Amino acid sequence: MRRARVTGWGRATASVATVVAPSSTEELSQIITRAAADGSHVLARGLGRAYGDAAQNAGGVVVRLSGPPVVSPVADGGLVEVSATTSIGDLIDAVLPLGWFVPVTPGTAHVSIGGALAADVHGKNHHRHGSIGSHVISVRVMDGRGDVHDLARDDPAFGAVVGGMGLAGIILSARLRLRRVDSATMTVTARRTDCLAETMHVLAEDDAAHDYTVAWLDTLAGGRRLGRGVVTSGDHTDGSAERAFPSGTERAGGSGGRSRRSVTAPPWTPVGLLNRGTLAVFNETYYRTAPAQFRTQETSIGAFFHPLDAVSGWNRLYGRRGFLQYQVAVPGDEDLVRLVTLLHARGVPGFLGVLKRFGGANGLPLSFPIPGWTLALDIPAVAAFAPALDEADELVTLAGGRTYLAKDARTRPDVLAAMYPDLPRWRALRATLDPDRVFRSDLSRRLSL
Amino acid sequence: MIDALRAVQSVLVIGAGSDIARATVRQLAAGGRLERVVLAGRPGRGRDAAQVEVGRLLGARSMANGTNGTAGSVEVVDLDITDLAHHEPSLGPVFGAGDIDVVVLAAGVLPEAPTLTDPLAAAHVMSTNAGGCVSALTVVAAAMRRQGHGSIVVLSSVAAERPRRSNYLYGASKAGLDAFSRGLAEDLRPDGVTVLTIRPGFVRSSMTAGLTPAPLAVDPADVATAIVAALPGPSRVVWVPRAMRGVMSVLRHLPAPVFRRLPL
Numbered sequence: 001m002r003r004a005r006v007t008g009w010g011r012a013t014a015s016v017a018t019v020v021a022p023s024s025t026e027e028l029s030q031i032i033t034r035a036a037a038d039g040s041h042v043l044a045r046g047l048g049r050a051y052g053d054a055a056q057n058a059g060g061v062v063v064r065l066s067g068p069p070v071v072s073p074v075a076d077g078g079l080v081e082v083s084a085t086t087s088i089g090d091l092i093d094a095v096l097p098l099g100w101f102v103p104v105t106p107g108t109a110h111v112s113i114g115g116a117l118a119a120d121v122h123g124k125n126h127h128r129h130g131s132i133g134s135h136v137i138s139v140r141v142m143d144g145r146g147d148v149h150d151l152a153r154d155d156p157a158f159g160a161v162v163g164g165m166g167l168a169g170i171i172l173s174a175r176l177r178l179r180r181v182d183s184a185t186m187t188v189t190a191r192r193t194d195c196l197a198e199t200m201h202v203l204a205e206d207d208a209a210h211d212y213t214v215a216w217l218d219t220l221a222g223g224r225r226l227g228r229g230v231v232t233s234g235d236h237t238d239g240s241a242e243r244a245f246p247s248g249t250e251r252a253g254g255s256g257g258r259s260r261r262s263v264t265a266p267p268w269t270p271v272g273l274l275n276r277g278t279l280a281v282f283n284e285t286y287y288r289t290a291p292a293q294f295r296t297q298e299t300s301i302g303a304f305f306h307p308l309d310a311v312s313g314w315n316r317l318y319g320r321r322g323f324l325q326y327q328v329a330v331p332g333d334e335d336l337v338r339l340v341t342l343l344h345a346r347g348v349p350g351f352l353g354v355l356k357r358f359g360g361a362n363g364l365p366l367s368f369p370i371p372g373w374t375l376a377l378d379i380p381a382v383a384a385f386a387p388a389l390d391e392a393d394e395l396v397t398l399a400g401g402r403t404y405l406a407k408d409a410r411t412r413p414d415v416l417a418a419m420y421p422d423l424p425r426w427r428a429l430r431a432t433l434d435p436d437r438v439f440r441s442d443l444s445r446r447l448s449l
Numbered sequence: 450m451i452d453a454l455r456a457v458q459s460v461l462v463i464g465a466g467s468d469i470a471r472a473t474v475r476q477l478a479a480g481g482r483l484e485r486v487v488l489a490g491r492p493g494r495g496r497d498a499a500q501v502e503v504g505r506l507l508g509a510r511s512m513a514n515g516t517n518g519t520a521g522s523v524e525v526v527d528l529d530i531t532d533l534a535h536h537e538p539s540l541g542p543v544f545g546a547g548d549i550d551v552v553v554l555a556a557g558v559l560p561e562a563p564t565l566t567d568p569l570a571a572a573h574v575m576s577t578n579a580g581g582c583v584s585a586l587t588v589v590a591a592a593m594r595r596q597g598h599g600s601i602v603v604l605s606s607v608a609a610e611r612p613r614r615s616n617y618l619y620g621a622s623k624a625g626l627d628a629f630s631r632g633l634a635e636d637l638r639p640d641g642v643t644v645l646t647i648r649p650g651f652v653r654s655s656m657t658a659g660l661t662p663a664p665l666a667v668d669p670a671d672v673a674t675a676i677v678a679a680l681p682g683p684s685r686v687v688w689v690p691r692a693m694r695g696v697m698s699v700l701r702h703l704p705a706p707v708f709r710r711l712p713l
Contacts, residue, residue, distance in 0.1 A: 016641030
């Protein structure tokens with residue numbers, strides 16, 4: 001137990017909390033009841049990949065659940081029980097050699113299952129398979145009184161927890177349904193596009209033919225080149241018996257942390273290393289290295305799903321100032337075009353702009369994905385960009401879209417409420433699990449959740 | 450909570466009549482997220498005017514945001530910087546009612562003459578600017594330490610750097626506050642709270658009305674701009690204008706026979 005500075009992945013937000021690592025559920029329960037008694041607040045923190053302040057709890061208790069990954073044997077139909085501290089990467093490592101894969105993975109494998117459910121994460125296959133919440137059969141959670149509940153999908157309180165950003169309870173474990181795969185590699189197509197309209201068109205076309213699609217977008221290029229990019233589409237390689245699962249199958253290549261080939265970002269990087277000038281050069285270089293015509297190749301799961309994990313600590317490249325990620329979902333094609341145009345016109349330097357399409361929503365009140373488009377931009381945390389992002393928020397809100405709480409570090413409480421019309425319903429459900437409001441985060445304080 | 454782009458949601462002003470504090474609140478409101486402003490100071494015209502202005506600021510902002518009716522709040526708290534016994538009872542509840550992102554300590558007096566032959570008046574300047582402010586800072590620091598986040602802005606002065614014949618009493622009082630502020634910054638480092646020690650030169654304000662502006666004089670808005678740019682941290686000394694830092698580093702080292710000849 002110690003007071004420690006806790007930050008977001010973007011390192012642009014920080015606060016000090018008492019960090020504790022209970023070694024049993026009994027101890028965790030006591031931490032919660034003690035906090036309830038003395039009026040302090042508790043929040044669980046997983047692997048700290050939330051970009052903003054969702055996993056910070058100033059002046060309160062931050063709980064780090066610990067323990068080795070725990071993955072049950074996979075039952076018929078792909079049912080598996082996983083502890084909250086197991087990471088997406090751990091889970092893949094455990095089940096891939098048996099011919100199973102996670103139904104949904106975000107862009108990094110370093111997200112705990114607890115965190116993945118709390119944020120209701122999505123991946124490149126949302127248009128076909130939805131977000132992770134759709135694949136959760138039940139979740140085990142400790143509530144604001146220290147009691148444990150098993151919530152099935154049809155339990156109303158399920159919707160308070162999944163997507164609830166840790167504010168309705170502490171997730172202890174979950175039962176998920178995995179998907180069957182025939183191999184440990186991906187068959188991937190990559191193709192360059194010349195403008196936003198083409199990027200959107202190719203992405204939509206590829207969605208009809210592939211499980212996993214994503215576009216990297218250049219928001220700095222102007223004029224006709226605005227929104228040019230690289231569309232990458234993939235599927236699990238069709239199995240042929242000999243190739244499917246050689247012994248020692250692992251995610252290999254770019255799986256970060258565990259891979260010997262990963263590199264480390266320097267612990268100290270001068271502020272401003274990543275700025276408009278360097279970003280423009282990066283964007284141009286990346287764009288040029290992609291094939292103009294589509295090219296298909298086989299690639300490892302690690303390289304396809306978790307490319308950034310190859311550079312450990314890449315968030316440090318933004319220096320002391322840190323960065324934030326602006327990720328929103330908008331319903332219509334026109335909305336996306338206006339958003340990209342606005343961000344470009346305001347000179348917002350987006351690094352690694354990522355565009356995906358979303359399929360149907362899952363009905364959970366704080367779940368982020370809605371049908372349409374989602375755009376994610378990494379932006380250096382420079383205060384001068386605040387008005388432009390506020391303007392973008394307004395565009396998104398008026399279009400019926402929303403921002404992603406797992407990334408947010410700067411939106412306004414009234415804007416957030418307008419973006420999530422189900423927020424009152426979520427609050428009512430949260431009250432059934434945490435009537436005394438023991439669970440708080442810097443995010444919940446900032447946004448009046 | 451202060452957000453990733455340094456927008457502030459709540460501020461406590463100690464010394465509600467201060468022009469610099471008012472200018473600072475004005476600029477913080479421009480971030481579009483200011484919801485709670487607490488004005489602590491002596492009852493009177495200065496505080497009243499500040500209250501009216503802040504109320505209008507928050508109201509106008511809520512209109513622009515389309516959140517009519519949820520404008521945020523302005524509270525006033527009675528506080529006499531020299532009434533030490535009441536600092537904790539007055540300021541404690543402010544933090545009890547909710548987080549404070551930024552505290553601006555702008556309470557202080559300017560002595561009426563370069564030297565005072567009245568020992569009580571002289572001591573009063575010290576006990577106001579140094580003693581009273583140290584007391585208030587102690588209350589604030591403890592509360593923010595518990596909070597685990599926040600920034601404290603302390604209005605010091607270039608006069609704290611080296612005593613001048615023209616204002617050594619003021620300089621002495623600010624020197625005490627300045628040293629305390631810088632030490633406090635170090636003390637609060639592990640607690641997630643930053644302390645900004647602001648050293649303005651001559652500020653054209655109601656406090657200095659009637660005085661001849663010194664070279665490099667600034668307006669309260671300039672000081673506010675420097676404060677807002679330095680928030681939330683890291684903890685440091687902020688000179689206003691920035692050139693003052695260079696000027697003072699020269700003046701600091703001038704031999705006394707030279708220094709005393711300067712028309713300062």
